[in-house]
Amino acid sequence: MAEETQVLVKFITKLPAHLRVPETPVAVPATLKRYGLSQIINHLLALDPPRPFDFLVDGELLRRSLEQHLLGHNMSAESTLEVEYVPAVVPPPHKNSTPHDDWVSSVDASRCSGSTSPSTSSSSDVILSGSYDGLLRLWNANLECTASVAAHEGGVNCVRFLPQSQGDLLVTAGKDLQVKMWRLEAPQGSSPSGPRCRLVASYRGHGDAVEGLAASPSGQRVASCGWDGRVLIWEAGRQVAEAAEAEAAAGGASEGSKKKRRVGSAAAEGA
Numbered sequence: 001m002a003e004e005t006q007v008l009v010k011f012i013t014k015l016p017a018h019l020r021v022p023e024t025p026v027a028v029p030a031t032l033k034r035y036g037l038s039q040i041i042n043h044l045l046a047l048d049p050p051r052p053f054d055f056l057v058d059g060e061l062l063r064r065s066l067e068q069h070l071l072g073h074n075m076s077a078e079s080t081l082e083v084e085y086v087p088a089v090v091p092p093p094h095k096n097s098t099p100h101d102d103w104v105s106s107v108d109a110s111r112c113s114g115s116t117s118p119s120t121s122s123s124s125d126v127i128l129s130g131s132y133d134g135l136l137r138l139w140n141a142n143l144e145c146t147a148s149v150a151a152h153e154g155g156v157n158c159v160r161f162l163p164q165s166q167g168d169l170l171v172t173a174g175k176d177l178q179v180k181m182w183r184l185e186a187p188q189g190s191s192p193s194g195p196r197c198r199l200v201a202s203y204r205g206h207g208d209a210v211e212g213l214a215a216s217p218s219g220q221r222v223a224s225c226g227w228d229g230r231v232l233i234w235e236a237g238r239q240v241a242e243a244a245e246a247e248a249a250a251g252g253a254s255e256g257s258k259k260k261r262r263v264g265s266a267a268a269e270g271a
């Protein structure tokens with residue numbers, strides 16, 4: 001039976017003195033990975049309960065065996081290997097789930113401070129999520145779904161709050177080629193539920209699914225990009241809904257709608 005390859009390892013650390021092992025080189029099996037090395041450190045420190053450690057060799061996290069690391073870096077197994085150990089980052093404890101019926105495509109928590117104190121703003125501590133099931137969902141700071149609305153046919157690709165200077169407005173983009181603007185409205189009366197969404201405007205101009213959104217710092221304009229290879233610029237709050245399109249088809253489109261279309265076309269041509 002072939003003799004197991006051994007590697008001389010010198011453990012070093014920047015941790016406090018009570019978590020430091022002697023720096024005298026020790027021979028360990030070359031097949032050891034992170035878990036086996038962590039067991040050695042726990043044994044040398046007599047830790048109870050044991051603690052997980054990560055290991056770095058020349059600043060690189062060890063994610064394979066010592067032998068594989070040496071071979072991958074053309075290092076000799078006969079030389080002493082200096083290995084630094086640090087506390088492993090453990091996964092955060094699971095607190096809550098936010099189930100959706102399909103892929104979650106976008107989340108915006110820019111208005112969520114985590115505070116549970118009351119606020120005069122409808123968007124305070126509201127988290128937005130968009131999903132391929134076509135729904136825009138509103139969540140509170142406890143990750144409880146307070147409202148949902150059928151926002152787009154075929155799926156929601158992006159959700160974004162507009163800057164607070166624009167009030168409680170948000171925009172969504174979807175696979176139905178549209179960008180939509182919504183306003184959050186506080187619940188009526190003494191209802192304990194969260195805010196609701198009201199559609200303000202629908203913007204059309206893309207020839208394929210709309211994938212991304214970005215607002216100007218002032219919130220006066222919104223840029224959208226789509227699978228049609230175009231970037232369009234929209235004026236926030238400008239009504240380019242189906243009613244305006246019907247007017248345009250009848251030859252009576254408003255000057256405001258025409259201006260929006262000129263802006264969008266210019267942006268698309270310059271994209």
